[in-house]
Amino acid sequence: MRTWHRRLAGEGARIRVAMAMEGDAMERLLAESMERIAAAGPLSASAAEGVVMLRSLLAPVFGAGAVQAATEMALRSAAPSQGITGATWAAFTAALSGMLETICGMAAGRLVLRAAAALPVGGP
């Protein structure tokens, strides 16, 4: 968890710098960040870590507040009692995709599903 937190904090700092950049430069930096995370190794993350990673990836595009609100609603609907686990991960991402699709469109919904599928979530 600490390793992931360090990696995401590092990428978050780069993305914050990118927010002041041109659109093309920002997209390039975002793509490089995603490549670096992927190249950092096939670390298996828990579902809770997956939620954190997913939020970090979506917040620059759709806004931190919107992503947080959608995540909380999705968690409540997909994992109301036992919390987020590997077993409820798919249901959670589907719910999050639906929530963001409601306010941001189908492209947003597809992005959630693609990003969630690319994350190495396997643990409980």
Next chain:
Amino acid sequence: MTKRMTQALFWVGYGLTAVWAIALRIALSFYPPGAPRMFLLRPFAFGLGLAVANTLAIGLSLRVRRDFPKGARMRLAWLLFALSCVTALLRYGLLWVAATRPIFLNPRSPLFVGTALMEWGSLLLLLAALVLMWRCFAQLRLGRLRAPDWLAVAAIAIATPALFALRESGSLASIRSPVIVQLQYLDPVLIACCAIAGIVLLRTGRDVGGGGLTASFFYIGAFGLVRLAALLVPLLPVPGIQWIEPPFTAASLASDWLIALAVWRRWCVTVEATELVKQYDSEAAGV
């Protein structure tokens, strides 16, 4: 073209239309009604800038609409948004026809009644679209008003009767061209509703927490507040500040560019999401 450059072009369009509008207002004092004048200084020539802004807004809002599934509330909201811009575009077309043909310059002409009705229709469609959009965000508990927002709403409600007084006193009618009078003949209640919608959308934008959606809400909110401010500024009981009225009037007359900016920023969110999906797909295909 980069995002920053495109945004700058929108602001240039806004600025040029505003300066054009205010230059026409000054020119009205030099040219008697009906006197020949160069194209750029003909009544309502700046409507061309507003037509460009609305054409851009229509195209982009229809594209955003296509990104929502059939039956979605947001899809209907973007359709209403586009229809609002279509109505505004038709109205500017009619005003331009009226302005360029002196025979239509009678303020009692059905043409002016039509344009006044179109303005009502355009603002009502816009309000309906904004309410629908806000309801979608409210489902996620975004855009709930806090105490400062309620204070702003109360201030607008208190200021609205003053706007009625302004209209009844006939100060707007002192402007020489009936076309401009018609353009500024905005119903105070509708303007107040737009300003209140602006407060709600600014709050929603803050709750969204950054990115293109926040920027989009900011511009729509500013649209409502700029129009209200332009009507309230002449009522300020402070002597010696009459110079602030022209910039507010110009900003209000050209404020359709804020709507165009809002729709463009919203469209950018869809483009960014689509590009990222393509990137994931290409990475997945490469593995």
